[in-house]
Each structure stands twice: as structure tokens, then as C-alpha cells.
Amino acid sequence: MDAGTLCEPIALDPASSIRVERVERPSDSAAPTPFPHFHEPAELIWFNRADGEVTTEHGVFPITAGTLLFLPSMTTHDFRLAAGATAWVLVHLDPSVTVAGPGFGSGILSSPRWHCPPKEERARLAMAFDWLVTLAARPERSADVLALTRLLLKELPLPDPAADMTAAGLALHRLRPALDLVAAVTDRPVTIEDAAARCHLSPTYFSRAFSKQFGVGFSEYARQYRLRSAARSLTMGGSRVSEIAYSNGFFNPSHFSAAFQKRFGISPSQFRKAYQTRR
Numbered sequence: 001m002d003a004g005t006l007c008e009p010i011a012l013d014p015a016s017s018i019r020v021e022r023v024e025r026p027s028d029s030a031a032p033t034p035f036p037h038f039h040e041p042a043e044l045i046w047f048n049r050a051d052g053e054v055t056t057e058h059g060v061f062p063i064t065a066g067t068l069l070f071l072p073s074m075t076t077h078d079f080r081l082a083a084g085a086t087a088w089v090l091v092h093l094d095p096s097v098t099v100a101g102p103g104f105g106s107g108i109l110s111s112p113r114w115h116c117p118p119k120e121e122r123a124r125l126a127m128a129f130d131w132l133v134t135l136a137a138r139p140e141r142s143a144d145v146l147a148l149t150r151l152l153l154k155e156l157p158l159p160d161p162a163a164d165m166t167a168a169g170l171a172l173h174r175l176r177p178a179l180d181l182v183a184a185v186t187d188r189p190v191t192i193e194d195a196a197a198r199c200h201l202s203p204t205y206f207s208r209a210f211s212k213q214f215g216v217g218f219s220e221y222a223r224q225y226r227l228r229s230a231a232r233s234l235t236m237g238g239s240r241v242s243e244i245a246y247s248n249g250f251f252n253p254s255h256f257s258a259a260f261q262k263r264f265g266i267s268p269s270q271f272r273k274a275y276q277t278r279r
Contacts, residue, residue, distance in 0.1 A: 017094035018145055020136035027085040035224060036078040036179060036214050041092040043071040044152060046129040048088055052081035057173045061114040066122040068115040070156050075112060076176050078214060089129040091149060113156040128152060175199055175210060182222045186229050188249045190222050226250070227263050234272040241268045 019041070036055075047067040054061050054069065056077045061069060063081065071077050073095040117125065132148050135141045178195035195218055196206035210218045230248040233239065239247075245256035245268075260268050 017097050018136070018142075018149055019092040020132055020145065021090050022087070022133050023090050024087045025085060029083060029085065031083040032079065032081055033224075034078055034080060034214050034216050035221070036076055037225070038074050038076045038179065038183070040073055040095065042073045042075075042095055042097070043069075044091040044093060044149065045069045045071075046089045046125060047086075048126060048129075050081055050086045050088060051084075052079065054079050056112050057176060058112050061112065062116075064116065066116060066119070066125075068117070068125060068152075068155060070113040070153070072110050072112065076173075076179055077112075089133060091132070091152075093149065097146070097149065097153075113158075115155060115157055117155075125152075125155065175206075175213060178206070178210065178218065182225050186226055186248050187246075189219075189226075192218050195222075223259070224263070227260060230256070230260065230268070231264065231271060234268055235275045244268070 045068070047063055047065060047069070049065050050063050050067070051065075052063045054063060054071075054077055056071065056075055058075070061067075063069070063079075128148065129152070132145065132152070135145045135148065177198040178190075181195055181198050182190050192203050192207055195210075196203040199206055201209065207218060210221070214221060216224075226248045230244050230250070233244045233248065234241075241257070242253040245253040248256075250256035250259070257268055260271070264271060266274065
């Protein structure tokens with residue numbers, strides 16, 4: 001797995017409102033598989049090294065070295081990064097952290113915000129995010145982590161109220177009910193017919209539109225989501241692997257183990273052991 005990969009759905013530690021991690025992928029990394037998703041925590045991301053784009057319900061935003069990106073809670077998004085070395089700092093935030101204060105504008109940060117500052121500002125931001133990673137590793141500095149995160153949120157420009165949603169964003173918005181259905185029903189596979197009905201589309205049109213928009217078929221997307229959900233379950237509690245397989249819609253534990261091994265490169269039991277070793 002990529003260093004720092006998070007399994008969906010993402011959940012913050014109840015004792016903390018912020019999670020910070022540095023994510024790095026080596027130079028021989030393949031382009032990540034498209035995976036549109038959403039989760040309750042908001043995201044603030046500083047890209048030290050990357051090339052690509054993120055597609056959201058509100059439009060498409062380019063990603064280059066020195067890009068600062070904010071994605072609100074429950075925003076559907078899909079990172080499409082080029083192959084090769086990438087590095088970024090990922091901050092997951094409880095939605096309460098994004099409540100507006102001085103400099104935020106009114107309400108909460110409820111729409112994606114993108115900022116690619118001039119070169120002279122990038123070193124300052126890079127240093128600030130490095131410091132955030134250092135502080136986050138020390139539980140006794142949680143108040144400082146919160147304060148610095150709020151300062152970094154103020155670096156985001158106010159949204160342009162006149163900006164139109166792009167075609168990609170419109171398509172993502174139209175298909176969002178299918179993603180909602182997959183997130184709500186994890187104990188069984190969701191059929192294309194059920195997903196298409198939620199989007200008020202015919203199964204044939206829905207299947208074609210989904211593959212075109214996300215670069216992966218709906219059935220494969222749903223299977224990958226259930227695998228990620230199972231991976232998350234393996235890091236929480238002591239449920240048996242077979243119980244996790246059934247609760248995530250896999251009717252055969254052996255089939256689940258084989259699919260998990262293929263996706264993550266290790267068996268479910270090894271995944272759990274590796275996670276517990278890192279804690």
C-alpha cells in the first residue's frame with residue numbers, strides 16, 4: 001500500500017478533532033486507481049509534489065506542486081494523479097473545526113477551495129505544514145495543532161459565487177445518489193439496477209455514464225468500497241475475519257480473503273497485525 005493510505009470510510013479518533021499525516025509515494029509508483037468517495041471529515045491538503053487534478057461535485061481543480069486544497073465534509077471527490085513520485089500533507093478535520101471565524105467569511109467552509117500561491121509564499125506554507133506534522137506527533141500539543149490548522153484554513157481564498165459548475169462536476173453531482181447507496185448498504189452487493197434507479201437513469205445509460213466519469217465500472221467501484229470498509233473494520237475491535245467478510249457483503253470468507261490479498265497485497269489477518277504493530 002502507499003504510505004499513509006487511508007481506508008474508507010474515514011473516522012477520526014473520538015478524542016481528537018484533527019488527524020495529520022504525511023503521504024509519500026516513490027518515483028516508480030503507478031497512477032492511483034480512480035476511486036470517487038466521500039466521508040464525514042473535511043480535508044485540508046498541501047501538495048509538496050504532485051501532478052494531476054481532483055474532480056468534485058463543484059468542479060475540477062488542478063493539482064501541482066505548491067497547491068493548497070480544502071474539501072468540505074461529505075463532498076464527493078476523486079483524485080487523479082499522474083504516475084511517479086508524489087508527496088503531500090493530509091489533514092482530516094472534524095466538520096466543527098471548519099466553522100467560520102474571523103477571516104473565513106460567513107457560515108462554515110461548505111464548498112471546495114483551491115489555492116496555488118506565488119512561489120515566494122510556497123516555502124512559508126510548506127514550512128507551516130511540516131511544523132503541523134511535527135506537532136501532531138505530540139498529543140500534548142493538540143491545542144497548538146488546532147490553532148495552526150485554523151490559521152492555515154485562513155490561507156484559503158473566498159469562493160467565487162459566480163463560478164459555474166463544470167461538466168465533470170455536474171456529472172459527479174448527478175451520480176452522487178449511487179455513491180450514497182453504496183456507502184449506506186455495505187452488507188450486500190448493490191446492483192447496477194438499484195444504483196441506476198437511485199439516479200433516475202436506465203441501467204444501460206447509468207453504467208456507461210459511471211464508467212466514463214470515474215474510469216471504473218460501477219460493480220468494481222462497489223466491490224472496492226466494500227474492501228476498503230472491511231479494511232477499516234480490521235483496524236477496529238476484534239471481530240473475526242469471517243464476521244467482517246459477511247458484514248461487508250462478501251458471502252464467502254475465502255473469496256473475501258483472496259480479493260483482499262489482491263487489493264492490498266497482504267491477507268486480512270496480516271493487515272490487522274501490521275496495523276496493530278504500528279500503533
